[in-house]
Amino acid sequence: MRNLDFWVIAPYFNLFPEAVAITLKVGIGGFILAIILSIIAGSLRTRKLCKAVHFLLAAYVEFFRGTPLLVQLFIVYYGLPSFGIKIGPMTASIVTMGLNSGAYLSEVVRAAILSVDRGQYEASAMLGYNSLQTTMHIILPQALRIAVPSFMNGFSSMIKETSLISVLPVVELTKLGNQIYAKTYHPFEIYITMAIIYFVMTYSVTFFAKCLERRLSIWVN
């Protein structure tokens, strides 16, 4: 077995903060977009609307759940310019990851909305709330509380999946690791360092999620 030598990557440590910042930027940006999309798509799919809207939403969700994120990234960044739609690599990453995660989370939102007791709808109808008000003020706040653990799960998946954007011209953590590796040929040291950095990021999310859940359960009781 070869001796481990973490010092070979030490000179490159100064490059990590920027790569981590890009990873977080795509992760957080994509997640915010995913939340917005999932709430819109998820709540619309629980309502009775015209068939075309239902079809469009179903097509969106099924396409993004049914195809690999890597392929979606290739389509958005390398494929769409053939149709004159040209977006920068960072934007392409955030939009694709947001659309992808939004499709998954919209099902979470839908399930959460359906799990809210029917009596809530009847009660708010009796109090004179219209359909939009019922959704916004009564149903969504309860549904989103149910959805919080799944959302946090989605966020930590998102941070890990940002490694896939290394196929685009974006130097995030994984790409940086590969480029340092191409220079130093010390795979174990580099990839274990990257694994630790990813773990710290996702564990912070998990930790935050636990605190949030505890707060929310106090609020309910």
Place this chain on the structure above:
Amino acid sequence: MKRFKFLAMVLFLVLSVFVLAGCGGTDESAGYGEEADEVDASLQTVLDKGVLRVGLCPEYPPFESIDESGEIVGFDPGLANAIAEELGIEAEFVNTPWEGLIAGLNNGDFDVIISAMSPEEATAATDAVELSENYYVMSDVIVVRSDNNDIKSKEDLAGKIVGVQDACSAAHAAEDLPNHGIEVAALNRYARNAEAFAELANGRIDAVVVSLTYANELIKNNPGFKVINDPLQEVGLAVVAKLGSVSLINKINEVVAELKENGIYDRIAVEWLAAD
């Protein structure tokens, strides 16, 4: 009516997301799909901008790699800087994955590719490129572990597991082996040479086919490998531009010839490729 209001709000939100996303995008796809008939403006455009944007994949030392400050360095960036200097402009490097180079060129992310790319590699996917004359010629060779004594020539690769970086000249050379009567046991393709060499070090494969230049740089720091000097093929490296960029490519040919004459080319070669 209420339903309509709800839908309108949703539509507005969706649209605003797209508008916001659009803001971060690059500007208009200038000249997209536009053919140069009479006067091709590629050179003038670059000169007017004052910047030669060069796409490269910095995972191929000594031709291009990142240094400790994250800068892209190597023979190709050195040459690109010299070309830009001769033109009186600056070179700007766009860090792009190998498989995205041709697509990036066509999308206008950069003006030229100078990334140890051979004419065969550049035209493998599309004919829509303009190629310079070869600015460098290297050969593809075999690398094995130092303790390997049964691979001494390319004929010895018969029955062995060979690794290559996918979609590059070395992969073509390895694919061509059966045409020379050499049947390898398996040809394993990796995204990057670095991965193929990790596999070689781990003992999962017997040999890697790669350029001599890369191999020499590799064994400088890794006594665990050795080069079998039985070249599989010669490979030229060219500057690649978008189809129709004739004036730019002609100018680059002219400048490279000048750099070879005035000794600057040799200075860059000695700085980066001294192992040759």
